[in-house]
Amino acid sequence: MPPLAVAEIDLDGPDGEVLSLRPAPGGPPLGEGGVYALVRLRGRPAATVLAQVRTGEDPAEVLAEAFRAEWAVRKRRNAQGRSAEHRARAEPVPPPCAERPTPPPPRATVVVATRERAAPLARALDSLLAQDHPDFRVLVVDNAPLTTATRDLVQGRYAGRVDYVQEPVPGLAAAHNRGIAAARGEVLAFTDDDVVADPHWLTALTEPFAADPRLGCTTGLILPARLTTPAQILLESHGGFAKGFTPRLYDPAAPPADEPLFPFTAGSFGSGANMAFRAQVLASVGGFDPATGTGTPARGGDDLYAFVRVLSAGHRLRYTPGALVWHHHRETWQDLRNQAYGYGAGLTAYLTAILVRRPALLPSLLWKLPRGLAHARAITAHRAGPDAGTTPGTSTAPGAHGAQAHPWPRSLSRLERRGMLHGPLGYLKARLRTRGSRS
Structure with a gap:
């Protein structure tokens, strides 16, 4: 490739x-x-x-x-x-x-959780500080740091422009919850340390909250910043993180006809590298489950859990492709293997978290769960098909690096399924570990 x-x-x-x-x-x-x-x-x-x-x-x-x-x-x-x-x-x-004119975007805080990745963090912070949003702050959450590299970067190069807090409990969700506690503003936006944000990203991501009082969450478009290795090209040729180019509103009062598993197909709503929540709504659903996310045995699912919790509480979620970040995909084959396993684990971990923490959703979840698991397996199998990876609004020129040229390896599909089997156990392990850290 x-x-x-x-x-x-x-x-x-x-x-x-x-x-x-x-x-x-x-x-x-x-x-x-x-x-x-x-x-x-x-x-x-x-x-x-x-x-x-x-x-x-x-x-x-x-x-x-x-x-x-x-x-x-x-x-x-x-x-x-x-x-x-x-x-x-x-x-x-x-x-x-x-389009009709929209009200000005609400005051916001951008939360960036990181751990020992000072170089990519600096690249991300430079792009965040260049946003055209009129009223925002950037908050870095240093998650279970082993060195002072992140603190030195933020309090040195970005002193007075970027806020800094530490979260000793490892895990992305725990770090995000620390960010929620320290943040200010009506809207809390979340992104990762391996992105470069378009200058209009935060404005586009937060404007919908001003226009829709029922809106609880927004997500945006994620595109690859580089496609230099086979692993990066393979991931992007099968969809990557993009969810298409058409804005979409997910409303629990009017479930989408083309998603019979709604709202448990949370992976179709967006990704954690590009999401924002109304602060009051996120607090009302208890924030993120600290037993989910990267850095825990659950391996992921923290963003999916939050999406479902917000929707199940009656709030709307809007996908806004005008809110763009460029994501630096992992570069090696082993990175892609780890990612595939983590996706599978995060899916079933978040479903387990919903069952444990929101028992009222149990009847609906149990009724839809078999179809949900079949749907997830179909997605991994479909990647090897001739139309795999295409997303609405995405065009592929003849002879390009598309899904037909690069079939999704069966070994990665097997890893995703193994991760799905691990997810519930990983979540329960993380939950016990989290309880132990609080005692």
């Missing part, structure tokens, strides 16, 4: 001219070879394209033509009778001029 350059191209509409082309934040300059690009329509994320740039070709024109070709295919399919729901999912969102 040869490496791919990652870029952003901005077009003046689906059939319009190129407004700008630039490498993804921190990426190398564009040249010949494979390019994975985010397509913006007048600044708004609309799709991704994969194209091959040959010697002497203009990368901007190659990428623009790849998108226009895919756009023409979509229009033909829609004209042949595709359903309105599919059209809404497949077509990029309209340009900003088609």
Whole structure:
């Protein structure tokens, strides 16, 4: 798998001219070879394209033509009778001029939990401090530190601009809960130390709270910052962390017809590297379960647990693709193996956490659980299929590094299933450990 350059191209509409082309934040300059690009329509994320740039070709024109070709295919399919729901999912969102003005975003705190990763943390903090949001703070939670590297970085280079707290109990959820206790503002946003945030990220992520008093949570778009190793390319060719380019509202009062397992299909709502909560709502559901998340035997599931708790309490969740972060995927094959196992473990760990901590959801969960597990297994099996990894609004140019070119290895599917078997036990171990740390 040869490496791919990652870029952003901005077009003046689906059939319009190129407004700008630039490498993804921190990426190398564009040249010949494979390019994975985010397509913006007048600044708004609309799709991704994969194209091959040959010697002497203009990368901007190659990428623009790849998108226009895919756009023409979509229009033909829609004209042949595709359903309105599919059209809404497949077509990029309209340009900003088609939208009504929104109220100013509420005051926010961005919580970044980290552990012994000072170099990537600095990269993330630089992008967070460049946000165009009018009123926010950044809070770093140093989780079970072994050295003073994180504290020295924050209190040195970022003194007065970034707040710092420590959480001695290891685990991402415990660190997030410490952030909740120390944060200020109406909205709490969460991201990771391995992202670079788009300058408009926080504004786009928090604006919906001002417009919708029933909104409890928002999530956003996550795209790869680099695609230089086979592990990174394989992960992204099968969907990565992206959830498409169409805004979507999840409302427990009107469950989505296309998700019969709602709200237990929490993985479709978003990911923990790009999420925000109304502070009052997050506090009312008890925050994150400290026995879930990276750094615990549960291996994950802290974000999924929070999504379901917020929805089951009657609040809405909105997916907002305009809120973009660039994620630095893990680079090695072993990293991808660990990730696959952790995904499976986190899924069943969060389901176990819901059962243990929210018994009132037990009847619904038990009724939907067999279908939920079958759904999860189908997802891992589907990755090896010809259409695996495609997401609404994502276009793949001919000959690109897509799912057909890179089938999802059966060994990784087996690891995910093994993780699913481990998840409940891992959660119970973490829960006992958490209780012991409090005594």
